[in-house]
Amino acid sequence: MTTLTRRAAILSAAALPAALARPALAQSGDPFRIGLVLPMTGPFASTGRQIDAAIKAWLRANPAAVAGKRLEILLRDDTGVAPDVTRRLAQELVVRERVRALAGFGLTPLALSAAPIATEAKVPMIVMAAATSIIPQRSPYIVRTSFTLPQAVRPMAEWAAKNGIKSVVTMVTDFAPGLDSEKAFKEAFSAAGGNVVAEIRTPLRNPDYAPFLQRVRDLKPDALFIFVPSGEGSALIKQFSERGLKEAGIRLIGTGDVLDDDILNDMGDAVLGAVTSHHYSTAHESRENAAFREAFKAVAPDMRPNFMAVGGWDGMHLLAEALRRTNGDVDGTKLVEAMKGQSWTSPRGPVSIDPATREMVQDIYIRRTERRDGQLWNVEFDKIQGVKDAA
């Protein structure tokens, strides 16, 4: 027994470096390799799974080759919490796997840590999720197909000011994106003539919203603006209705990631009537979105594509279109140039890439959570067209 185990251990130990040293597999037809770095495990795994599924769906729904080059995806898991791993994986994908583009990047620090690799290797880096404004400034090779927080927050503030909401209490989670949205909301709302009565910050870990919500009730604002990590949304909104804030005439507004489509259906009736602003809702009605949902369903039948997925889908479209425009030239600088100014109709609606900032210019929709066919949906009822990143 012991000898056997021992031998097995040695054998597997010996096989490991051999497996690592294995040269890149020879491929036919000169593929265009894309290094996809996403959090597939850990607390942000849902981001990774959404984007991964969307990219698989895109590859199924579109021709396998662009300008004579087959698109090939190499997926790596960076666990979502270790920027040095993200950086190392990006470096390895460029150096060892000879990828011609990097894509994915779930969170801001992960994207920032990989930015110097894109600059040095001169490969396009498509940021499909991370949402802090500063990211594209870190490398001229970064193009973003998701959104930025101010992009979603400002239209919410402006819409609120125009629709009879005069006083607002903001309640955000005490971490970088929360503070960003608090600041953006206050600026935009004050500029539009509204009044932010109080700014409340809740702790990131194990928050109990009851005392904060009681304070909101006592302050009696017209509306409560919330920004919390998407998984927290349901707990907060449940307490919002249990504490009777709805009956007290306080409206609930926020950004769409609080009512993430991925988990919206499990949040229950408490979220009905919440008004949020975002660039994508699965319920968006268009031919492109129907095709997107169809393709996504074929890959991941149990999931509803959310705003992360649409970022992945559009990222693939952008990259493929750039490759077509350069006639298969894989030079990174030319590819990024070909991406600037592109405009197309995405599942989320008409979008374009701002040539100056390499950010999405997109419509931001105002949605209300409703029940349709027994399921919860964010139904769009108003929109602000062509919103740029204003930060």
Added chain:
Amino acid sequence: MRVLLHAVPWLAAIAAYFLMPERLPLLSSIAIAALFTVSLDLIVGYAGVVTLGQAAFFGAGAYTAGLLAQNGWGEPLSGLLAAAAVAAVLGLVTAPLVLRSGALAGLMVTLGLGLMLYEAANKAAAITGGADGLQGVEVWPVLGVFRFDLYGQTAYLYSLAVLFVLFWLAKLIVASPYGLSLRGINGNPRRAPALGVPVKTRLTVAYALAAAYAGVAGALLAQTTAFVSLDALSFQRSADGLLMLVLGGLGSLYGALIGAAAFTLAHHALSEASPIFWQFWLGIALIALALYGRGGLMGLLRKLMPRGAGS
């Protein structure tokens, strides 16, 4: 024969440089993990003080080197020394808290200190960049000549050289009378004072020394990746370090090297083969090793070798 054995890991490391020129970033991360595990071996394996907060020193070193480089002093070697000094001072200051009470309470103190430092770095976003990480770290060429390149050649050789020097320094320290007295304390903490060994002082020095080692490891990570994030201070890093140490084998510095290499390689190979379920396979492998391989990989190697050949 023994000299040859001692040369094996280093020859393997240099051979890897030539055999896997496209794997250098991974190899650098192994060298850095190995140095961190050596620091844990000094305090856990030799001095017998178990800690869950070693990442505090790793992070302190990383932020020291990173902040220096961010603010216009990117010279790598002096950055390492500064990181070692800061981490050692932090170790000296916190050692009395950790060593004051029994093993379990001390363990909790190390855990608490680690979490506090993490949260402090998170809150001090103006200095550390908070959750976004430290931006704009610019490290100068090593010795003014070798620039940190995209392929990671400089990064690997630099990390390996630092590991080599500090590993042999650690070897000397544990073989010195001081090192022997640490083993004595570890072996029988009640008897050591009766023999006239100043237990507290010896352990405090060991704690600070291990802290300095961890600080250098952190500084290496900061310099070779030109980036520092909160994850340098995370509990996960402390836990991974302990796993590597147990995997390799406690109380023999070679165990630290082997454990770090095996853990990082397995981690990498499994996560590449199966990006979603790799943690499951890693867990299985660790449990199997814990059940069948007493003394870690180093223990296995010792059993295989002829008597008296190992060190």
